[in-house]
Amino acid sequence: MSMMPKFAKTPEPPYYAVIFSSMRRDNGYTQVAERMVELASQQPGFLGVESVRGTDGFGITVSYWASAEAMAAWKANVEHLAAQEMGKQEWYEHYELRVAKVERAYAKPST
Amino acid sequence: MSMMPKFAKTPEPPYYAVIFSSMRRDNGYTQVAERMVELASQQPGFLGVESVRGTDGFGITVSYWASAEAMAAWKANVEHLAAQEMGKQEWYEHYELRVAKVERAYAKPST
Numbered sequence: 317m318s319m320m321p322k323f324a325k326t327p328e329p330p331y332y333a334v335i336f337s338s339m340r341r342d343n344g345y346t347q348v349a350e351r352m353v354e355l356a357s358q359q360p361g362f363l364g365v366e367s368v369r370g371t372d373g374f375g376i377t378v379s380y381w382a383s384a385e386a387m388a389a390w391k392a393n394v395e396h397l398a399a400q401e402m403g404k405q406e407w408y409e410h411y412e413l414r415v416a417k418v419e420r421a422y423a424k425p426s427t
Numbered sequence: 428m429s430m431m432p433k434f435a436k437t438p439e440p441p442y443y444a445v446i447f448s449s450m451r452r453d454n455g456y457t458q459v460a461e462r463m464v465e466l467a468s469q470q471p472g473f474l475g476v477e478s479v480r481g482t483d484g485f486g487i488t489v490s491y492w493a494s495a496e497a498m499a500a501w502k503a504n505v506e507h508l509a510a511q512e513m514g515k516q517e518w519y520e521h522y523e524l525r526v527a528k529v530e531r532a533y534a535k536p537s538t
Contacts, residue, residue, distance in 0.1 A: 322485045323448060323523055333446060333527050335489055337434060337477045366448045366523075368481045374433045376479050376487040378446055404535055412434055412477075412534045416444050416527035423523045424515055 324364025332381040338411035340373040361386020435475025443492040449522035451484040472497020
């Protein structure tokens with residue numbers, strides 16, 4: 317994860333974004349989180365990820381995907397399914413997951 | 428901003444999300460950022476905001492809006508326009524702004 321750039325280099329819209337907001341319990345899962353980013357980045361249609369977590373445990377991770385099919389395949393990945401279950405049971409006090417279609421994008425400096 | 432809950436209480440999709448990822452320069456703008464959240468929350472169609480910034484200056488703020496018209500009105504707000512200009516000129520080394528339509532949403536615990 318430390319090797320990933322902070323900003324996702326995404327193509328011209330349209331593409332998809334999964335916005336995952338979460339409050340983490342104090343029971344570390346950093347290794348799994350890093351593994352999930354590594355695994356996601358190997359999935360077809362993965363465009364990039366942006367992630368930040370504050371010291372209070374609240375974090376936002378946005379992953380970007382080329383298509384609905386690419387998102388669905390990642391959601392169904394067996395190793396990811398196990399992590400999702402651990403997330404629900406152990407790691408997160410609360411989370412919100414929103415699937416969105418990116419329609420427009422701007423950057424500065426322009427990219 | 429400290430009075431705002433961490434999670435946005437959003438309605439059933441569809442609605443809109445503005446995903447703003449930024450790397451901040453070390454020249455504080457906290458007061459303006461808080462004022463912008465206060466001002467946004469008074470706009471028609473504002474649904475909520477989620478925001479987190481790491482100690483390295485990288486942050487993600489996602490604001491949620493009922494309609495494209497609500498987003499456009501906020502973008503054109505005069506006080507917000509001045510802040511946008513300051514952001515481009517002073518506060519942000521780099522940013523990415525993505526406008527997306529939320530199609531599905533999940534939460535745990537369920538809301």
